[in-house]
Every structure is written in C-alpha cells, then in structure tokens.
Amino acid sequence: SGARGAMLSMDHVATHWVGKADLIGLLDSPLWIPVQPWRAGLLSLEEQTKKVLDVANVTQFLDRTCLQQFPGALRWRCMFGAYVLPFITSPFLLVQSQYDSFGILSGLDLKYSGVRWLNSTELVYAEAYRKALVANLPREFRGDSAVFSSACYVHCTFQSEQVFALRAGGVSLPELLERWLVSPASVRGAWFRDDCTGFNCGLVAGGDRAIVT
Numbered sequence: 001s002g003a004r005g006a007m008l009s010m011d012h013v014a015t016h017w018v019g020k021a022d023l024i025g026l027l028d029s030p031l032w033i034p035v036q037p038w039r040a041g042l043l044s045l046e047e048q049t050k051k052v053l054d055v056a057n058v059t060q061f062l063d064r065t066c067l068q069q070f071p072g073a074l075r076w077r078c079m080f081g082a083y084v085l086p087f088i089t090s091p092f093l094l095v096q097s098q099y100d101s102f103g104i105l106s107g108l109d110l111k112y113s114g115v116r117w118l119n120s121t122e123l124v125y126a127e128a129y130r131k132a133l134v135a136n137l138p139r140e141f142r143g144d145s146a147v148f149s150s151a152c153y154v155h156c157t158f159q160s161e162q163v164f165a166l167r168a169g170g171v172s173l174p175e176l177l178e179r180w181l182v183s184p185a186s187v188r189g190a191w192f193r194d195d196c197t198g199f200n201c202g203l204v205a206g207g208d209r210a211i212v213t
Contacts, residue, residue, distance in 0.1 A: 002028075003027045003028050003029055003030035004030040004032070004079075004081065006025055006026075006027060006030070007025065007027050007030045007081065007084065007085070007088065007092075008058070008061045008062070008079060008084070009061050010023060010025045010088065010090045010092070011063065011088060011089055011090050012060065012061050014089075014090045023090050024090065024091045024092065024093075024144075024181075024184070025088070025090055025091070025092035025093070026092070026093050026095075026177075027092050027093065027094050027095065028095045028096075028156050028157055028158050028159075029095065029096055029097065029100055029102065029155050029156050029157065030081050030094075030096075031081040031082060031085070031094070031096045031100075031103075031133065031136065031137070032045045032046075032049070032080055032081045032082065032103070033045075033081070033082045033103065033129075033132050033133050033136045034046055034080075034082060034132075034136075035103075035107060035128070035129055035132045036107070037106070037107035037108070038107045038108050038122070038125040039107065039108055039109070039110075042106075042107065042110070044107075045080075045103075045106060046076070046080065049076045049079050049080050050076045052076075052079065053075060053076045053079060058079065062075065062078040062079065063078055063084060063087040063088075065087055066078040066083070066084055066087040070083065081136075082136040085138045086138055086140060088145075091144040091145050091184050092145045093145070093146055093147075093148065093176070093177065093180050094137075094138065094145070094146070094147045094148070094149075095148045095149075095157050095158065095173060096133070096137065096147070096148075096149050097149065097150050097151070097152050097153070097154050097155070097157060097202075098130045098133050098134055098149055098150065098151045098152075098193075098194065098202075099126060099129070099130055099151060099152060099153040099154070099199065099200060099202075100129075100133065100154070100155055101114075101115045101153055101154055101155040102155040103129060103133065103155075104118075104125065104126050104129050104153075107125060107129070108122055108125065115153065115154070115155070118199075123199055126153075126199055127199070130151070134149070134193070137149055137191070137193070139191070140189075141188070141189050144180075144184030144185050144187070144188045145188070145189070146176070146180060146187045146188070146189070146190040146191070146192070147190070147191050147192065147193070148168050148171075148173055148176050148192045149168055149191075149192065149193045149194065150166045150167070150168045150173075150194045150202040151168075151194040151195075151196050151200070151201050151202035152166055152194075152200055152202035152203050153199065153200040153203075154166075157173060158173070162203060165203070166202055166203070167194070167202070168192040168193055168194040168202070169190075169191075169192035169193060169194070170192075171192050176192060
C-alpha cells in the first residue's frame, strides 16, 4: 500500500509542513479502478476498500472536498485511486501501467503472487482492464503533476528490470523523472501514454503472445 498510502496522506503531510519543507509525490501503481473480478467469488477492489474503511481509522487523511462530494456510504471512494486522484493538490508524478499485473490478477486469482502469463480467455479480461484503466487516468491536475502510462504487463514500474526500456509518449520513465524533479513546471499537466496495440505491447511490438493457452 506504499503508493496508495502516499496518495492519501501527501496533502495532509504537506499542510502540516507548510514553511518547513516542500512535498512532491512519486506515485507508482496506486490507481485502483472500478472493475469487477473475472473470477466468481473474488472480492472486488472496491469492496476491499469499503471493508478497510470500516475497520481502519483513516478519516483524518481523507480529503475534505472529496468527502463533500462522496458523503456517507460513499466515503470509501476518497480512499480509492480512480476517485481521489483528482482531489490531490500537491504535485505528483503518477506512474501507472495500463496492463498493471496486480490489477489484472486481482480479478483472476485468489491471491496475487507476482506476474504470471495469461491464457487466451484471461487476455480478454486484461484488455477490458486496460480500457477501463485508460478511461480512469486523471486528465486534469492541480499543480505541477504529470502521468506516465506504459502499455506493459508490470506492477511497480520503478522496480522493473525494464524500467529504462519502457517508453510512453516517446519518453522513458527515468528521463521524465529527471525532467520533473529539475523543473516540475516544464511537464505540468503532461500525459505520457503508450497507445500501441496488443497485450504487453509496450515491451513487445505488436503484442506479446508468450501465453499459456
């Protein structure tokens, strides 16, 4: 929950450190989206978030403007990436793969145990997931924020062995990070997104067919 925790707490921290430090957020793979699991009986990420809100004392970290828009039984949305990102006021760099392996496999497997290849039926779900994720990428930002979204089957891009090879909008992630750290305003509102076609096409041109059938 590292990036999701940072996503929820960064404005709270920034408010308490005014005049003492500047805060920016590097958010790698925090974007949970409202998609139903492919496999029957699995608890959706939305339902998981609702249950966390029921047992965890996180109210102090939730954005007040978000809570006004989503009051009462909808408060859980202010912990859920697809809904809360537009309310963040601190500058952030969002890194989110369109084929996020955690997001996809959370809808397929009882337990996420790292990347595995998909069969032809599961690829249908992966493509539906990608479409929903792209639709939920933030398009409006407050401050000097930007988005880097590759079309790769990976979770936590910065930890990937392919981090220097992945590109979106013609830019690699390390290149974008350097530009953003040196001059955040130079990439303000930038949306670096890979529009290639085919599963894992960000790494394999034309799509990766190395799957279990």
